[in-house]
Amino acid sequence: MRSPRITHDCPSTSLVSYWIGRGLLTLLGWKVEGEVPTGTNFVVIAAPHTSNWDFPIGLAAAYLLRLRVNWIGKHTLFRWPYGGFMRWLGGIGVDRSNPAGIAEQMAQQLKNADRMVLAITPDGTRGRREYWKSGFYRIALAAKVPIFCGALDYRTKTVRIGLSFLPSGDISADMAxxxxxxxxxxxxxxxxxxxxxxxxxxxxxxxxxIQAS
Structure with missing residues (x-):
């Protein structure tokens, strides 16, 4: 396991959160590979999303990396009595009836923030869909911030942090x-x-x- 030293410029979590994340991952037998890239504002892809376990494992990995992330959830998740706790975890409640409006809103928040990391699950649901939702790409492109990729590999029980790039506008090349x-x-x-x-x-x-993995 890595040390609690912060190795990035993004918004960071407390040491208490670090030890919570480390403890949960150790208990479940997971490890984290890779480093958070240099920078202050990012859109993070969290994929694949096929299980309810993805959220606690992904959040624990962020805590271990000393990385505070924001994430988008249905506005109904933020009602009493759980709303305060969800916001403490970094949640941002949105009305999903207008996806385009959400992308514009989140892009503006990233533009205005001094330091913000927004995690998005582009699968959109735990079940199979025909394609990923493109909100993560449109947000990063509009806000002019990099995308970096986080993978939850259940085969090796590894949370992998790797690819980071500034979207070019050439969707096919970037998605490749x-x-x-x-x-x-x-x-x-x-x-x-x-x-x-x-x-x-x-x-x-x-x-x-177009082929997909």
Missing amino acids: QIRAFYADVSGANPDNHTPIRLSEELESDPTGQ
Whole structure:
């Protein structure tokens, strides 16, 4: 396990949170590989998302890395009596009836923040879908902040931090990098893996040649 020394410029958690995260990961037999990239504002991809266990394991990994993350949840999760606790965990309640409005709102928050890390699960649900939701990409592109990738590999019980890049606007090229990073990652329920592609890619590829891991 890594030491509690902070190795990044992003918003950080307390030592108490570090030890909570370390204890949970040790208890469950998980490890963390990689370093948080240099910088202050990011969009983090957390994938694949196929189990309820993804949230506590991912949050514990963030605590171990001394990284405070914000995440988006349905506004109903933030009602009494759990709302305060959800916000303490970094949650931001949104009304998902207007996805485009959410992306614009979160991009503006990232632009205005001195230090903010926004974690998003682009699968959108624990079940299989036809493609990832593109909100993470649109937010990072509009806010002009990097995307960095976090993978939960249940096959090796490893939370992997790796690929980091500034989105170029060339969706297919950028998604090709992401697909390569997640190529050998196995979620808790592999049958529920959502193909790593965006609907925007499919629209520009009517022959269906885009492959997903």
